[in-house]
Amino acid sequence: MSTSRLLSPLHLCGKSASLHRHKSAVSVSVRSLLCSENQKSHRMMASYQPSLSIDNINPNVKVMEYAVRGPLVIRAGEIEKELEKGVKKPFKEVIKANIGDCHAMGQQPITIIRQVLALVSYPKLLDDPRFPEDAKERARTLLKGCRGGSMGSYTDSPGIEVIRRHVAEYIERRDGIPADWQNIVIGGGASDAIKNVLKILICPIDGKKPGVMIPIPQYPLYSATLAEFNMAQIGYYLDEANNWGLSVDELQRSITEARKTCAVRAIVVINPGNPTGQVLTKQNIQEIVKFAHKEKLFILADEVYQHNIYDPNSEFHSFKKVMHEMGEPYSQMELASFMSASKGYMGECGLRGGYAEVLNMHPDVRAQYLKAITAMLCSTTLGQACLDVIMNPPQEGEPSYELYLKEKTSVLESLKVRAKMVADTFNSMEGFSCNTVQGAMYAFPQFKLPPKAIEAAKAKNQAPDAFYAFELLESTGICVVPGSGFGQRPGTHHFRTTILPQTDKLKDMLDKFAEFHAQFLKKYS
Known part of the structure; x- marks a missing residue:
């Protein structure tokens, strides 16, 4: 073993060096050399400057924001840590109503989904009699579609073929018209x-930055992605007075103004709405389609909440149909x-399964789109398997059907009961107005703030609705997202809250909310 291994700088520097004074002159020399090298290393570390600084990183990343996981959520996490350490608060837990995370808010998994995931993850369970035969058959089909019969293998970049076929069959059942599995990614x-499609649109036209029309209020994925891709965000306002409906006149105003500075390439429509909870009528969708045709726009239809319809007078209509x-x-x-495994009745957010059906894309463009997807290899196989069960659920007569349906x-x-509970509660509070939550998983109420509260917000350099949301969090432990993170008409104040807390907890949350609001008005009036 070398001398340098035997004599570490820890032993040779400082007080421990006295233990080695009896060593030979050679040992002393080695000690001196090692101490010298150690000091040199410290000097080098002290003078080292990282190659990356805030001034030389991607500027698009610096400007992008994602409100549903922003400063309020960071503070909510800090409060949770404080509660764990025994810090006294006027509440016992943080209620994260900021994000549509169903299982985190107490929703239980759908049994057949988790059974199939268990079986494909550990195929030896296929011999276990506790699993129903239809779950086993689905697992066998999925494993057969995997290379090596294992979910640990790479899949084709657009996904496992049998799952893509099941997605197409689901769309056919939903719309009553043919669907080609090869259009499914x-x-x-x-x-x-969504990001994979938006990526294709990143190209200046006649020297102008590409732009995409998005609804205001919008889901911050869009504003964040457009900032990341250095594309122009073109907002069109939804009509709050008309239950967040969509006006063609507003679309025309928006695009006419935007074309002065950018090249408008596409329009995003979120239906059912996030954060607004509206469900578009068929007539509204027809008007949007005609507008997009006239203006030569690519349509991105975010339809991830298509199962979440609560209003008896509302119905989901797909853009395709x-x-x-x-x-x-x-x-x-x-x-x-677009459709997702994260929402609907399943709420499997963490498994990350979703699909895009891409129609009528020019063959040359489609080839480039698919090429870009191959660079990411493939999406997680467990997310794909989860999506498969949603697309190919138990049918009447199968062993799992009755439990699945229940x-x-x-x-x-x-969710339907909770949607009404949330809207009714906010509409009963002074200064609040909340549209009917027709679908999705959120309410986006408007509230009026006293001038004194707005002045206090300015003093803290906060948007008024963010100021309100921070006070709500610190007083009650309820975490919501300020409307300013989604976009809203100037001079109005909103926040988004989920309807996901289980009924008892939701009632408790709304009671606390009403009590806080009354105290807030008293404090700042």
Whole structure:
């Protein structure tokens, strides 16, 4: 063993060096050399400057923001740590109503989904009699579609073929019109699938930056992604007075103004709405399609909440079906529609399963789109397997059907009750107005703030609704997202809250909210 291994700098520097004074002159020399090298190393570390600084990183990353995981959520996490350490608060827990994370808020998994995931993850369970035969058959089908019969293998970049076929069959059942499995691309959640399509649009036109029309209020994935991709965000306001409906006049105003500075390439529509909870009528969708055709826009239809319809007078209509019914030329327009395993009745957010159905894309463009997807290899296989069960659920007569139907119905009926509970509560509070939550998983109420509160917000350099949300968090432990993170008409104040806390906890949350609001008005009036 070498001398340098025997004599470490820890032993040779400082007080411990006295233990070695009896060593030979050679040992002393080695000690001196090692101490010298150690000091030199410290000097080098002290003078080292990182190659990356805030001034030389991607500027697009610096400007992008994602409100649903922003400063309020960071503070909520800090408060949770404080509670764990025994810090006294006027509440016992943080209620994270900021994000549509169903299972985190107490929703139980759908049994058949978790059974299939267990079976494909550990195929020896296929011999276990506790698993129903239809779950085993689904698992065998999935494993057969994997290389080496293992979910640990890479899949084709657009996803496992049999799952893509099941997605197409699901769309056919939903819309009553044919769907080609080769138009299906599976991604790591709808977010991944959406970004893959937006990526194709990054190209200046006639020297102008590309732009995308998005609804205001919008889901911050879009504003964040457009900032990341250095694309122009073109907001069109939803009509709050008309239950967050969409006006063609507003679309025209928005695009006319935007074309002065950018090249408008596409329009995003979120239906059912996030954060607004509205469900578009068929007539509204037809108007959007005609507008997109006139303005030569690619349509991105975010339809991840298509199962979440609560209002008896509302119905989900897919863009694909409406365009098909409208006939040519509308049925020939470019469309990408998106669906996710994260929402609906299943709420499997963490598994990251979603799909895009991409229609009428030029063959040359489609080839480049698919090429870009191959660079990411493939989405997670467990997310794909989860999506498969959603697309290919138990049918009547199969062993799992009755339990599946009971669980699915229970989740959606409970969400329907909670949607009404949330809207009714906010509408009963002074200064609040909240549209009917027709669908999705959120309410986006408007509230009026006293001038004194607005002045206090300015003094803290905060948006007024962010100021309100921070006070709510510190006083009650309830975490919501300020409307300024989604976009809103100037001079209005909103926040987004989920309807996901289980009924008892939601009632408790709303009671605390009402009490806080009364105290807030008293404090700042």
